[in-house]
Amino acid sequence: MSDSLNQQTGGLSDNSETQITRRQTAVYVYEAPVRLWHWVTVFSVIVLCVTGFFIGRPLPTMPGEAIDNYLMGYIRFAHFTAGYIVTIGFIGRIYWAFVGNSHSRELFLPKLFSGKFWKEVGHELRWYFFLERVPKKYVGHNPLAQLAMFFFFVIGMTFMIVTGFALYSEGMGHGSWSDQLFGWIIPLFGQSQDVHTWHRLGMWFIIVFIMTHVYVAIREDIMSRQSLISTMVGGWRMFKDDRPD
Amino acid sequence: MSQIETFYEVMRRQGITRRSFLKYCSLTAAALGLGPTFAPRIAHAMETKERTPVIWLHGLECTCCSESFIRSAHPLVKDVVLSMISLDYDDTLMASAGHQAQDILYKTMEKYKGKYILAVEGNPPLNEDGMFCISGGKPFVEKLKYAAKDAAAIIAWGSCASWGCVQAARPNPTQAVPIHKVITDKPIIKVPGCPPIAEVMTGVITYMLTFGKMPELDRQGRPKMFYSQRIHDKCYRRPHFDAGQFVEEWDDEGARKGYCLYKVGCKGPTTYNACSTVRWNEGVSFPIQAGHGCIGCSEDGFWDKGSFYDRLTDIHQFGIESNADEIGTAVAGGVGAAIAGHAAISAIKRAQHKGDQE
Structure with a gap:
């Protein structure tokens, strides 16, 4: 798969004649664990946002006796379980960055010190401001997407996981694993209420990320020169044309 | 001596x-x-x-x-x-x-x-x-x-x-x-x-x-x-919290029944103290038992954490007094509007250039 990619890019620099003859339409980008992780994360984050919202702003009071109800308990259980799943998935995803293909590292390592990277970020920005007629082709994430994924998703998720388990440690108690690993977060922010507030802001940060992410994915799927949404389902990147770059 | x-x-x-x-x-x-x-x-x-x-x-x-x-x-x-x-x-x-x-x-x-x-x-x-x-x-x-x-x-x-x-x-x-x-x-x-x-x-x-x-x-x-434990962890009203039964207003049925004061800003879930176990005045009562939420008086900077009666407290750094949800909905709304605008322009541009490419 990565061979076919090399063929393509290698072919580009030769001459225009070979490009036209070589049809390169699909590249395997997202390996099965990455795709699985993506959709598990999608599901868990939706659960986390919905349940988290109702933990901060509970639903209207339940009628009947306390013994017959356990709504808040179920909501919190769902939140904590989804939190565990998302965290384990995230750790697994980091592991996959080491053993997976080169695209599995894009999320974590944007090439911030490369001039070419920033030039292409500029190109992407111009594309989004309608100043470029034709977008560039990318097998993996484009540089702007890499930046966004790193700063919104990787940083955002890390923040939510760390603050989330710091809050979780409050219920687990002193000496619990989450207290030992993340308990120090609470005095760092001031006190528990501050961590709650920041965790809440983090939720909105993630929601804004999701909105942008989904919009851009749909838009690129329609307007760019490669497939987006189907790629995260099947793993193959389809290109819509055979022109270079 | x-x-x-x-x-x-x-x-x-x-x-x-x-x-x-x-x-x-x-x-x-x-x-x-x-x-x-x-x-x-x-x-x-x-x-x-x-x-x-x-x-x-x-x-x-x-x-x-x-x-x-x-x-x-x-x-x-x-x-x-x-x-x-x-x-x-x-x-x-x-x-x-x-x-x-x-x-x-x-x-x-x-x-x-x-x-x-x-x-x-x-x-x-x-x-x-x-x-x-x-x-x-x-x-x-x-x-x-x-x-x-x-x-x-x-x-x-x-x-x-x-x-x-x-x-x-x-x-x-x-x-x-x-x-x-x-x-x-x-x-x-x-x-x-x-x-x-x-x-x-x-x-x-x-x-x-x-x-x-x-x-x-x-x-x-x-x-x-x-x-080592929060007021909330040992609060006698905790079953009402888990059940999702809250005081919504100070004079409602929930308040009379002694439901959880979470929604009216009780700081029990973020306050570390022994009030809910040791209680006050020879174990007679403590604020939550008296029907008022905990104000978090044993926590750092509790005076500066916004209202005693809000669950989501104010964030002063934003200049205006607004809580995480107000900021979040404002930002999400702004981003949503931007996305809608961007999508509209994208559609127009695409329509204009339809047929241009190849």
């Missing part, structure tokens, strides 16, 4: 029977969460150990800690606890005043150099060279540093000494700071609360006397035995 009296001797002298004394010991053991086997050990310590000299300073504060302390629920407290710790200097409680009182402070410090416990109620204001709190003709901060120099251990009574409390709330004109900002070379036990629970105060002292060491402290320097 060559030797200071033991606690037991003092108690007996005060007319306390041995039976009451032993009751006190087992009660203290229970309060400290030590189990019944520790009652004899406490009794033994009380019978054999010399009273520990305590110097109690008052800085910028309201004396609510002292008020709480002298109401410690156990019947022996008035006579015993004050006597047993040999409270040598406390300008609020002592009979002497002026130079006489100052003299006692100096003498105690000299006599028990490196042995006395320094209990600090209130905190030092640092602005204008500490002129906002003058004690004995000098800024309190100087007195505090002076008394801390030879102390064995330091107890920070209340939220003032521990965190800063109301006098350190924004904008903190006197620049009041918690004592750990001024005393950096001594172990400090924080006993926060506004005021702390009386039994917690006496419990901390009793622990130190019994075991001759400081109680185990958490990351922020609070004794774990009283501050």
